Amino acid sequence: MNIAVIGTGYVGLVSGTCFADSGNKVTCVDIDEEKVGKLKDGQIPIYEPGLETIFARSQREGRLNFTTDIAEAVPEADIVFLCLPTPPGGDGQADLTAVMQVADQLGSLIDEYTVVVNKSTVPVGTGDRVEAAIADNVDEELFDVVSNPEFLREGAAVEDFKYPERVVIGTGSDRAAEIMTTLYEPFVRSGNPIIVMDRRSAELTKYAANAMLATKITFMNEIANICEKVGANVDNIRRGIGTDSRIGKRFLFAGIGYGGSCFPKDVQAIHHTAGQHGYDFKIVDSVMEVNNAQKVSIVKKMEEYFAADDFSGKTFGIWGLSFKPETDDIREAPALYIAEELVKRGAQLLAYDPEAIGTFKQATTQAVLDNTTFVHDQQAALNDIDALVICTEWNEFRRPTVDNFADEMKDPVIFDGRNLYDLKRAKKAGITYISVGRPSIN
Numbered sequence: 001m002n003i004a005v006i007g008t009g010y011v012g013l014v015s016g017t018c019f020a021d022s023g024n025k026v027t028c029v030d031i032d033e034e035k036v037g038k039l040k041d042g043q044i045p046i047y048e049p050g051l052e053t054i055f056a057r058s059q060r061e062g063r064l065n066f067t068t069d070i071a072e073a074v075p076e077a078d079i080v081f082l083c084l085p086t087p088p089g090g091d092g093q094a095d096l097t098a099v100m101q102v103a104d105q106l107g108s109l110i111d112e113y114t115v116v117v118n119k120s121t122v123p124v125g126t127g128d129r130v131e132a133a134i135a136d137n138v139d140e141e142l143f144d145v146v147s148n149p150e151f152l153r154e155g156a157a158v159e160d161f162k163y164p165e166r167v168v169i170g171t172g173s174d175r176a177a178e179i180m181t182t183l184y185e186p187f188v189r190s191g192n193p194i195i196v197m198d199r200r201s202a203e204l205t206k207y208a209a210n211a212m213l214a215t216k217i218t219f220m221n222e223i224a225n226i227c228e229k230v231g232a233n234v235d236n237i238r239r240g241i242g243t244d245s246r247i248g249k250r251f252l253f254a255g256i257g258y259g260g261s262c263f264p265k266d267v268q269a270i271h272h273t274a275g276q277h278g279y280d281f282k283i284v285d286s287v288m289e290v291n292n293a294q295k296v297s298i299v300k301k302m303e304e305y306f307a308a309d310d311f312s313g314k315t316f317g318i319w320g321l322s323f324k325p326e327t328d329d330i331r332e333a334p335a336l337y338i339a340e341e342l343v344k345r346g347a348q349l350l351a352y353d354p355e356a357i358g359t360f361k362q363a364t365t366q367a368v369l370d371n372t373t374f375v376h377d378q379q380a381a382l383n384d385i386d387a388l389v390i391c392t393e394w395n396e397f398r399r400p401t402v403d404n405f406a407d408e409m410k411d412p413v414i415f416d417g418r419n420l421y422d423l424k425r426a427k428k429a430g431i432t433y434i435s436v437g438r439p440s441i442n
């Protein structure tokens with residue numbers, strides 16, 4: 001099939017490349033000339049495991065092309081994917097400026113039947129708006145607008161795209177449904193379903209999935225908080241309930257809260273949509289409140305441990321700045337908030353992250369920059385510190401194991417926001433180890 005992908009951000013680039021990899025001819029469009037120039041040269045602006053190889057092969061074989069001219073890509077295309085940014089607007093709802101600007105241009109570029117697909121995460125009803133904008137300039141018989149939300153995780157996007165657990169297609173048109181099903185069939189050969197539904201349900205499915213996952217994490221974080229009060233261990237609770245297939249083992253890891261560009265934005269947006277329709281979506285309101293508190297809960301533990309709310313004269317090591325491992329993304333990362341709170345209390349910081357030092361520096365406050373030394377290996381963040389704070393579960397922080405802290409630090413005190421280490425080993429190693437929802441080792 002001939003596919004146009006409008007927007008070469010994260011979703012557009014991964015989708016375009018994976019569609020090209022499965023034998024389609026894909027033209028990706030972006031208004032950013034510099035970016036398109038680099039992509040034409042084979043330079044990929046994001047890091048995603050596995051992307052480089054299939055990008056290079058598809059480009060070499062002529063199935064993956066780039067242009068800044070939308071008029072070059074759309075008339076040829078059987079399917080046009082809109083993968084445009086929908087940042088949070090001032091009112092907590094996604095800002096649709098980019099999507100609508102493109103929709104306004106599409107009608108005059110379509111001259112044969114074309115399926116227009118919205119892949120960006122957009123509020124319920126956006127498909128109707130896109131349809132109306134296109135219909136201003138072209139006969140309604142010549143196109144259908146479909147919602148096809150993506151469920152990719154950063155760091156595993158290619159894998160998620162190639163082997164989706166499900167594909168959701170929202171359309172009332174049989175013709176569009178058939179074309180979309182044909183496109184996705186190669187990705188679900190293992191038998192996973194392509195679920196065709198109405199467009200509004202598909203749009204809401206995306207928000208419901210992210211809100212459910214954010215709620216699941218938050219529920220476990222609250223259980224962890226209760227564990228700390230009653231002297232239980234959240235790891236045991238996780239195993240005890242996760243084996244019930246109705247609950248499931250995944251996304252039950254307590255920690256210092258969820259972050260990233262998706263969960264916080266989508267939870268807020270579904271709350272807003274419900275409110276607009278006169279429904280008070282209470283559970284997600286609590287999820288947001290609990291998550292905000294959870295992000296800085298570790299600072300409270302530090303105040304308790306040091307019996308002070310003034311950390312002047314103290315230096316803390318920070319391991320991990322990104323919102324999760326395998327990415328340099330620091331959007332809504334707990335480390336941003338923790339660093340700010342610690343510096344507010346007079347602390348100096350020694351911070352290390354394998355990928356995210358650059359992005360963290362751009363996003364943090366001047367006060368944090370003035371009081372933080374960024375170091376380029378994890379050992380260096382342990383030099384003469386009063387305590388280590390672990391904010392992200394990068395694999396390399398699991399090794400060297402907890403036993404080594406006693407060699408590396410004079411009097412090791414670890415505040416672990418991601419529960420990396422085994423409690424028995426921490427005890428044996430003779431360190432002070434305070435984690436989330438598990439008994440403290442002193």
Ligand code: UGA
Pocket residue numbers: 150151152153154155210213217250251252253254255256257258259260261262263323324
């Ligand atoms: C999330 C969803 O998992 C994807 O399905 C979705 O497509 C994507 O949002 C999106 O809407 O684009 P992502 O934000 O990349 O993907 O990251 P996740 O791996 O889901 O992690 C989100 C946050 O939850 C991280 O801060 C992580 O540390 C936290 N988390 C995750 C926990 O605290 N505990 C867990 O058990 C799992």
